[in-house]
Amino acid sequence: MELHDRLEEVFRQVFDNETLTLTNEMTAPDIEGWDSVAHINLMFGIEQAFGVRFKGNELAEMKNIGELKQFLIGKGAS
Amino acid sequence: MAPPESPSGVRASPPHLSTVCFTPQDLAQFSAASGDRNPLHLSEEYARATPYGEPVVFGMLGVLAALGHLTDRQDRLLQRLSVEFRNPLAVGIPYRLEALETSAERACVKLYDATRLMLKATFFFVSGHGDVSATNVREAACFTEAKDRKKEDLPAGTRVTGLYGPATSELAEVIARWRLSEKGITAMQITAMLWASFVVGMELPGKRAVFWRLELTFHPEDRPPDTPLSYDVTVQDFDERFDLLHSAGTLSATDTRCATAGMWAFVRQDSPQPSLHRLTDLLPRSDRLKGKVALVIGGSRGLGAAITQALASQGCTVFLNYHQCRAEAEKIRASLGDASRLIELAQGDASEIEWCRTLRQRIVERYGGLDLLIGNASPPIRPLSFVPEKVAQLQTFLAQSVALASMPMATFLNDLSERSGWNVLVSSAFVKDRPAEWPHYVTAKCAIEGLAQWAAVHSPKVHTLIVRPPKLLTDQTNTTVGRQGAMEVERAAAAIVARITCPESSPTVQILETFELNPEASR
Numbered sequence: 001m002e003l004h005d006r007l008e009e010v011f012r013q014v015f016d017n018e019t020l021t022l023t024n025e026m027t028a029p030d031i032e033g034w035d036s037v038a039h040i041n042l043m044f045g046i047e048q049a050f051g052v053r054f055k056g057n058e059l060a061e062m063k064n065i066g067e068l069k070q071f072l073i074g075k076g077a078s
Numbered sequence: 079m080a081p082p083e084s085p086s087g088v089r090a091s092p093p094h095l096s097t098v099c100f101t102p103q104d105l106a107q108f109s110a111a112s113g114d115r116n117p118l119h120l121s122e123e124y125a126r127a128t129p130y131g132e133p134v135v136f137g138m139l140g141v142l143a144a145l146g147h148l149t150d151r152q153d154r155l156l157q158r159l160s161v162e163f164r165n166p167l168a169v170g171i172p173y174r175l176e177a178l179e180t181s182a183e184r185a186c187v188k189l190y191d192a193t194r195l196m197l198k199a200t201f202f203f204v205s206g207h208g209d210v211s212a213t214n215v216r217e218a219a220c221f222t223e224a225k226d227r228k229k230e231d232l233p234a235g236t237r238v239t240g241l242y243g244p245a246t247s248e249l250a251e252v253i254a255r256w257r258l259s260e261k262g263i264t265a266m267q268i269t270a271m272l273w274a275s276f277v278v279g280m281e282l283p284g285k286r287a288v289f290w291r292l293e294l295t296f297h298p299e300d301r302p303p304d305t306p307l308s309y310d311v312t313v314q315d316f317d318e319r320f321d322l323l324h325s326a327g328t329l330s331a332t333d334t335r336c337a338t339a340g341m342w343a344f345v346r347q348d349s350p351q352p353s354l355h356r357l358t359d360l361l362p363r364s365d366r367l368k369g370k371v372a373l374v375i376g377g378s379r380g381l382g383a384a385i386t387q388a389l390a391s392q393g394c395t396v397f398l399n400y401h402q403c404r405a406e407a408e409k410i411r412a413s414l415g416d417a418s419r420l421i422e423l424a425q426g427d428a429s430e431i432e433w434c435r436t437l438r439q440r441i442v443e444r445y446g447g448l449d450l451l452i453g454n455a456s457p458p459i460r461p462l463s464f465v466p467e468k469v470a471q472l473q474t475f476l477a478q479s480v481a482l483a484s485m486p487m488a489t490f491l492n493d494l495s496e497r498s499g500w501n502v503l504v505s506s507a508f509v510k511d512r513p514a515e516w517p518h519y520v521t522a523k524c525a526i527e528g529l530a531q532w533a534a535v536h537s538p539k540v541h542t543l544i545v546r547p548p549k550l551l552t553d554q555t556n557t558t559v560g561r562q563g564a565m566e567v568e569r570a571a572a573a574i575v576a577r578i579t580c581p582e583s584s585p586t587v588q589i590l591e592t593f594e595l596n597p598e599a600s601r
Contacts, residue, residue: 016188016195016198029514032193032514033193033194033195035461035514035515036557036558036559036560037164037165037559038164039559040320040322040558040559041162041164043320054319056319057319057559057562060562
């Protein structure tokens with residue numbers, strides 16, 4: 001499965017939304033339910049799915065989904 | 079046309095819905111059965127000083143409600159379950175249960191607060207039969223006070239062991255209350271679920287726990303009857319980024335394993351306390367408010383407590399209003415040392431007319447009037463979805479918030495006018511940011527600001543200060559993520575008092591939104 005599809009699957013699980021479609025420009029306010037608890041769930045979901053580890057709250061500093069994907073590619077995820 | 083049925087009569091779709099509402103009696107019953115006496119669930123006083131503001135429902139009680147919601151399974155036996163505790167459940171809120179039973183072997187139940195997912199439990203069954211009355215579970219005397227382990231007490235490898243047994247008559251009541259018969263589970267399995275709650279809430283980490291995830295696997299019940307149960311749990315990891323504890327362990331009868339658990343829980347940090355030392359670094363002590371009299375509504379904790387300290391540090395006499403947090407109010411008074419003589423405690427509900435009138439009489443008799451009114455109190459704040467079924471909750475929050483601000487204002491406005499005093503209303507930067515989860519809070523703060531603006535027009539001698547602090551580090555934001563980026567209350571309090579004591583201040587409406595302080599300027 002492509003990185004984009006795997007990431008979308010994690011988001012769908014975390015935000016309990018089977019129809020959620022990710023785009024590179026999307027930011028947290030674009031996704032309903034992205035609160036502080038969902039943020040932690042998302043972080044751990046991504047870490048488990050891609051075998052990466054965020055430093056501190058690195059995820060919060062990313063501008064959008066596109067930047068998150070670049071981060072994952074940089075960590076060797078494909 | 080009906081959806082297809084599985085061999086045990088479980089419909090594959092669509093999801094079936096109902097609601098559940100937890101009562102204080104449900105919490106007491108679960109606590110008595112499980113031995114989980116974590117005060118976050120049972121003590122209003124304790125819960126008030128946490129981010130939740132009021133007692134939280136045991137997460138495992140939500141799981142039992144979910145399980146009871148499933149279709150009966152006479153020819154199946156629960157093998158394992160996986161739970162995500164997404165958000166804390168509260169008493170008195172009707173939660174929507176949505177069960178999706180894809181087969182007789184797998185069922186997923188979600189609890190929603192309107193559109194907000196609160197809990198997700200997935201149950202996995204195998205062929206068999208679960209009889210809640212068949213297993214003779216033995217009671218055991220467990221300790222009754224939750225351990226208070228901080229993160230430094232929880233390195234990987236930390237191990238706890240002990241005996242466990244539920245209170246059997248209360249266990250029977252729990253099974254009846256949540257209709258757990260015929261669900262493909264045994265009394266031993268329910269015991270293991272209660273044990274997981276006990277371990278997290280009482281042992282690892284104990285009092286500071288906020289349950290996040292559970293993976294519980296059951297083993298075949300071939301233990302000798304009436305044998306005592308014992309547990310052995312070890313810390314696997316402590317994630318410093320989020321204060322998240324991962325423990326794993328077993329519940330066994332002599333040498334026979336009954337259940338294996340992986341448990342994840344956040345470890346709450348200490349309640350943030352205003353520091354007089356930090357405050358005086360920002361706002362050096364002075365006598366600039368000597369002879370003035372202030373009333374701080376909601377002055378025992380958080381920003382209100384820091385404002386109380388800041389006013390007293392400038393020589394002001396302060397009536398510190400608190401509703402229920404007497405210990406915190408006394409702590410703030412004691413923190414002031416010599417200046418503690420300037421603090422008078424005023425216990426009561428500031429939204430009540432009689433309480434306000436009585437307090438006014440006391441203040442006028444002793445000091446002749448009032449110079450500063452600080453409206454800082456708010457009801458507990460929980461996220462809220464803006465959907466029709468939550469509008470009643472929004473209205474209740476709005477009514478409580480406005481009452482807490484308006485009753486003291488209506489009572490003391492003339493007194494403030496006589497002394498050309500200050501009417502200070504603590505609002506929030508959220509009135510401009512408008513976060514998605516806080517429609518009630520934003521509405522309440524806008525309403526309170528509107529009232530302050532109205533009062534300024536009709537009492538022109540009164541100085542009006544509307545304060546819009548950003549997210550502050552208080553009990554309400556004291557969560558893993560909430561703390562990040564939160565401003566210290568001392569900074570906001572120092573800026574408020576610096577503005578009040580600023581000689582150029584004229585009777586008009588001022589809005590305080592920036593909290594950068596120059597200590598030299600405030601000398």
